[in-house]
Amino acid sequence: MELSDHTKNILGLKLPTDPRWVDLAGISLEAILTDHAYCEQKAALTCISLIQRFSDKDELVKQLAPIVTEEWGHFRLVLQELTRRNLKLGTQRKDVYVNRLMEFQQKGGHEEGWFLDRLLMMALIEARSCERFKRLSEGLEDAYLRNFYRRFMESEAGHYTLFIELSEHYIDKETVRKRWQEWLAYEAGIMQEIEIRGDRIH
Numbered sequence: 454m455e456l457s458d459h460t461k462n463i464l465g466l467k468l469p470t471d472p473r474w475v476d477l478a479g480i481s482l483e484a485i486l487t488d489h490a491y492c493e494q495k496a497a498l499t500c501i502s503l504i505q506r507f508s509d510k511d512e513l514v515k516q517l518a519p520i521v522t523e524e525w526g527h528f529r530l531v532l533q534e535l536t537r538r539n540l541k542l543g544t545q546r547k548d549v550y551v552n553r554l555m556e557f558q559q560k561g562g563h564e565e566g567w568f569l570d571r572l573l574m575m576a577l578i579e580a581r582s583c584e585r586f587k588r589l590s591e592g593l594e595d596a597y598l599r600n601f602y603r604r605f606m607e608s609e610a611g612h613y614t615l616f617i618e619l620s621e622h623y624i625d626k627e628t629v630r631k632r633w634q635e636w637l638a639y640e641a642g643i644m645q646e647i648e649i650r651g652d653r654i655h
């Protein structure tokens with residue numbers, strides 16, 4: 454399958470490799486699918502909370518409403534896959550990565566900065582999901598699952614660009630780009646921390 458332009462954009466990001474997903478053979482399928490299921494759930498929830506928080510922003514509401522449905526559909530697909538394989542949806546793990554990202558968000562007083570950070574953090578999480586799914590689509594033994602993850606990869610790449618475009622709809626491009634570079638640099642630091650601490654998925 455040809456990679457979409459969106460996906461090529463993601464690859465052009467040159468994100469440092471996520472150490473949590475390097476050793477695929479060492480992670481159980483149940484853990485991969487459980488972790489994935491909660492990521493989809495959180496994506497849907499975050500879109501709902503953005504709509505609630507920024508209900509006055511018509512374009513945001515219009516763009517994110519269908520994403521909620523899509524992410525919830527992803528959650529259901531993963532759940533279906535667990536059931537099909539007689540695997541269980543495990544418990545939600547503490548997400549060090551997302552918690553560390555949240556610390557970087559501008560707080561209080563600066564409404565525009567806070568808004569931009571919420572969107573860019575989501576863009577980063579989507580880009581990272583896309584990278585993870587690419588790795589799974591290339592590295593898993595099971596051909597069916599490789600295809601399963603290829604489809605997710607395309608979809609999350611589309612979400613990544615949507616969050617960037619939404620940012621640029623409300624805030625000038627130069628500000629968005631500058632802050633995006635700061636996010637990328639900060640995220641690279643988190644990746645190093647995770648690697649050193651060994652916060653892997655098991």
Ligand SMILES: [Fe+2]
Nearest residue numbers: 493496524527
């Ligand atoms: Fe998704």
Ligand SMILES: [Fe+2]
Nearest residue numbers: 496579609612
């Ligand atoms: Fe997504």
